Amino acid sequence: MVREQLRAIARRERILEAALAVFARRGYRDAAMDEIAVEAETSKGGLYFHFPNKQSLFFTLLDRMADLLMSRAEQAVAAERDPARQIDAALAVVLRTFSSHRSLARLFLVDALGAGPEAHLKLMEIHRRFADLIACHLEAAIAAGALPPLDTRLASMAWFGAINEVVTNWVLAGEPERLEDAYPQLRVFLRRSVGLPESPEDA
Amino acid sequence: MVREQLRAIARRERILEAALAVFARRGYRDAAMDEIAVEAETSKGGLYFHFPNKQSLFFTLLDRMADLLMSRAEQAVAAERDPARQIDAALAVVLRTFSSHRSLARLFLVDALGAGPEAHLKLMEIHRRFADLIACHLEAAIAAGALPPLDTRLASMAWFGAINEVVTNWVLAGEPERLEDAYPQLRVFLRRSVGLPESPEDA
Amino acid sequence: MVREQLRAIARRERILEAALAVFARRGYRDAAMDEIAVEAETSKGGLYFHFPNKQSLFFTLLDRMADLLMSRAEQAVAAERDPARQIDAALAVVLRTFSSHRSLARLFLVDALGAGPEAHLKLMEIHRRFADLIACHLEAAIAAGALPPLDTRLASMAWFGAINEVVTNWVLAGEPERLEDAYPQLRVFLRRSVGLPESPEDA
Amino acid sequence: MVREQLRAIARRERILEAALAVFARRGYRDAAMDEIAVEAETSKGGLYFHFPNKQSLFFTLLDRMADLLMSRAEQAVAAERDPARQIDAALAVVLRTFSSHRSLARLFLVDALGAGPEAHLKLMEIHRRFADLIACHLEAAIAAGALPPLDTRLASMAWFGAINEVVTNWVLAGEPERLEDAYPQLRVFLRRSVGLPESPEDA
DNA sequence: GATGAATGAGCTTTCATTCAT
DNA sequence: TATGAATGAAAGCTCATTCAT
Known part of the structure; x- marks a missing residue:
């Protein structure tokens, strides 16, 4: 059996x-x-x-994508000691993951919004998980003195939105051709937005 | 007749x-x-x-919302001279407009993605319009020396995404209770992200 | 006025x-x-x-076509003295008329059957008119001794059907390219079917 | 299962x-x-x-009727040796079949023309099948010397049309009351039309 | 006489879901 | 476990007809 x-x-x-x-x-x-x-x-x-139904099939896939992204991001973060570098690593891995799973990205960022009200709740919960992850590391960075104090709640949400928009644009409009090409500029944007200096190193 | x-x-x-x-x-x-x-x-x-059909009804509403937002933002911008203040004014008016048209905001930011492939194209076009508006003013600010040089294409997209996410969160999760309450922190976030000093004045 | x-x-x-x-x-x-x-x-x-309605518009057109055909056929018949020649003349004029009004032919022979039960009645009435015209002349020919006695009711109906099929085939399948080309053979067929000798002359 | x-x-x-x-x-x-x-x-x-759709339902019925008629006619023909008698047998069986399937006859001869352009094509193809069957036997009869040479293409079409009209009249106008009653006269008509002598025997 | 906005019954087709086998 | 026939509630859309202006 x-x-x-x-x-x-x-x-x-x-x-x-x-x-x-x-x-x-x-x-x-x-x-x-x-x-x-x-x-x-x-x-x-x-x-x-x-x-049990179509929705559960969809939600299972959503959860998988979320888990995949979260665990990869956490791995990448765990591999670095320096808070600033952790952020870079997380961003890089997120872009890389979406880049190699375009279908999942589309499902995650585009279709999920068309799957009805329950999906909205589910999606906001996933957004929250990511935002919390970001916020948690921002707070750690602040505690470590690597960052000036700021509203981590809003910052993490805005980060998520910024990344989201870039990826969505790649999914729907095909720009930039390789999603990873957006990394350097997006990194500068995100670092600046929380007051991190633009260190010259790169992932 | x-x-x-x-x-x-x-x-x-x-x-x-x-x-x-x-x-x-x-x-x-x-x-x-x-x-x-x-x-x-x-x-x-x-x-x-x-x-002629359901879609055209929907698209008409989308266009209205886009036109409303664009014209209000442009008005707000035109009322200010200082580039930095222009940005603040535009952000404030966008938040205020969404705030008083929650249904339209929902339509614009949430439902539109669930309305099929043609809607995606339409939506990306609207995103582009807004991003272009933002990019245009960022460039003006750079030209005026108020901003360090940066990739305005990506910055405007990221700005749009950040605002988008904050508004979406308000629409779907009801946080913050008053959308305008997100203004000060979002303003700080956006200004920092492009290297603008956090001036004490407010719109 | x-x-x-x-x-x-x-x-x-x-x-x-x-x-x-x-x-x-x-x-x-x-x-x-x-x-x-x-x-x-x-x-x-x-x-x-x-x-008053769509149907009456259609029926008016049907009646026109029927009247046109009937009067032309009667004219052609009136122009001949010999019963056998009258038949040839009528056939020729009918083919010629359909040939130069393909749309009407289509309406008359094809679409009319798809216009509902009332149209069927109307159509059978028109068929009857034509069959009666044919029968009337067949009877005259029999009376004149030009034709052996026969069931004029059935013969006229069969004639109408034969012509109908040839024209319909031309309308829907485009064969023969020129409807008039079917005249010689159809003439032979119809004459034989009622026992008329195949005279060498032609209309 | x-x-x-x-x-x-x-x-x-x-x-x-x-x-x-x-x-x-x-x-x-x-x-x-x-x-x-x-x-x-x-x-x-x-x-x-x-x-899959309404049309396929209709077409399936059309094909059934066509197959039924064709196979019965071919059986009847196969049961006779003499070409002239084959024709009689085929005619008799066709009238008998229509007579006992009035609804199918109606569908086949009346409604099919009102079912749109695709149905027209289908119908002309079926007409062609029957005409070919007739033409084939006419040719055999000619080859056997039972018939003078003639344009079998047109004759078969005209035969089909003649039978068609008689049956249609029965379907729509109810005349004659029993379709088979039209057999003797129609037989005479068809035989004459191709130059067959009116033999005294009957099916 | 003429217009065209408005009506509403009616159509074919789709599809998530159920359940006897 | 697995199958696939069966269900039935919707859905978007059409169009002959009416009638206030």
């Missing part, structure tokens, strides 16, 4: 991959459960065995 | 108001033409007499 | 022409009163002043 | 029967999918599970 459990997990995984592909192709509303089932090489009933 | 034209225009206006209300209540996709018709005290046929 | 009457008649005529064009372009069901109004350079109200 | 498939096929059949009834009752355009669903004791969704 362990084998069966493994098979079930594998099927679940295949469904999630298929869902991601279809959501990315069509957007949340225009993605049909039928198409996801076909893409996952299973039946509609199979989908509903593993997920 | 002039009276008839006036009545038709009034009806068109009533439809737009109703559409705004229903879009704000339900989001773009879940807003039914039926409901808009009822809200406008018209028939469905009446809707389609004045607007 | 005579001038006004003339103007009204002219307008009515313009509407009929427009209706013919639109019906021919779209078929009865897909022809919109709106489009007819535009084509007639008048308003929808104008249409309804001159015709 | 075999039982399920059987049930599905039965349901499909029930839908086709219902569609036939409703199309015959209302004509193609005025037949509502709603009404077909009710008649088939199914849901509208069920209809669309088995047929």
Whole structure:
């Protein structure tokens, strides 16, 4: 029965991959459960065995993306000692992650807003998680004297918004061609905005 | 026959108001033409007499909001001489405008992304208009020596994103209670981000 | 007030022409009163002043086509003395008339069947008129001894059907390129079918 | 699961029967999918599970009627050796088949022309199939010396038209009361039209 | 006479979800 | 577990017709 459990997990995984592909192709509303089932090489009933409804499928993907981003950012931060460098590392890893998962970025930043009111709540919660992460490190940097005191709540939100807009523009308008190319300027912008000196080093 | 034209225009206006209300209540996709018709005290046929389809109704509202914001911001800017103050004035008026048109803000910043691919294009075009406005004034400020040189393209995008996120948070999470309360901190954030000194004066 | 009457008649005529064009372009069901109004350079109200509804517009056109065909056929018949030649003349004129009014032919033979049950009645009545005309001349020919006795009721119906099919094929499939090219063979077919010798002369 | 498939096929059949009834009752355009669903004791969704759209439902019925007629006619022909008798047999079976499927006859000869341009193409193709069948046997009869040479292309078309008109008249005007009553006269007409002697025997 | 804004019943089609097998 | 036939509530949109001006 362990084998069966493994098979079930594998099927679940295949469904999630298929869902991601279809959501990315069509957007949340225009993605049909039928198409996801076909893409996952299973039946509609199979989908509903593993997920109670379309929304939960979508939310699972959102959570995955959030977890992926959060853990990568935390890893990058943990690898640095200097608060200022931590920020650079986090920004770099976030841009790199979005850059190599354009579909997920689109889902995360664009389609999620079209998935109805519950999705809005979910999304704001995710925004909050990121903002809290940023705020937490800003506060640490302030405590360490690396930063002047400031409203970390608003700053983190504004940071998130700034990054969000740059990535969204890349997703929808294709500019810049490589998302990572926005890194140097965005880094300068964010550092300045909280009063960090523009150190010459780079990630 | 002039009276008839006036009545038709009034009806068109009533439809737009109703559409705004229903879009704000339900989001773009879940807003039914039926409901808009009822809200406008018209028939469905009446809707389609004045607007060829649901999307055009939505886009008309988007354009209105964009025009409203743009013209108010430009007015505010024109009323000031000092580049630094111009920026403050524009930010203040944008926040004030969103603050008093919460439904339109929601439409503009949240629902528009859920209205399908064509809406994305439209929206990116609007984002561009605003970013261009910001960039234009940043460049003027740089030319006037009030600002150090910087990548105005990215800065304006990041500014737009930062403001966007703060307003979105207010729309969806209700924080801060009064959107204008975010002004002082946001002002500091934006000024710092482009290297403007935090002057003590306020709009 | 005579001038006004003339103007009204002219307008009515313009509407009929427009209706013919639109019906021919779209078929009865897909022809919109709106489009007819535009084509007639008048308003929808104008249409309804001159015709009580869409169907009457259509029926008027049908009657016109029927009258046109009937009178031309009768003229052609009247110009000949010999019963056998009368038949040739009628056939020739019918083919010639359809040939130069393809839109009307289409309306008459194809679209009319898609215009609902009342149209079916109307159409059968028209078929009957033609069949009666044919039957009447067949009987005269029999009485004159030019033809052996036969069931003129069925023969006329079958003649009408045969001609109908040839014309319909020309309308829908474009074969033969020139409808008149079907005349010689069709003439032979029809003459034989009632026992007329294939005389060498032609109309 | 075999039982399920059987049930599905039965349901499909029930839908086709219902569609036939409703199309015959209302004509193609005025037949509502709603009404077909009710008649088939199914849901509208069920209809669309088995047929992608209204037109395909209609076309399936058309093809059935065409196949039914063709195969019966071919059987009847195969059962006779003498070319002249083959023709009689085919005519008899066609009239008999229409006679016992009045609804299908109506669909086939009347409504199909009102079902839009695609239906016209489909219909002309079916006409062509029948005309080809007729032409083929006429040619065989000519080759066998049973018939003088003639334009089989036109003759077959005219035959089809003649039969068509007689049947249509029966469908729409109810004359003659029993369609088979038209057989003797129609037989004489068709035989004569291609130069066959009126043999005394009958099917 | 003429206009065109307004009506509203009606249409086909979609799709998340259920459930007997 | 898995299947896929079946459901049914909506949805967007059309268009013949009416009627106040």
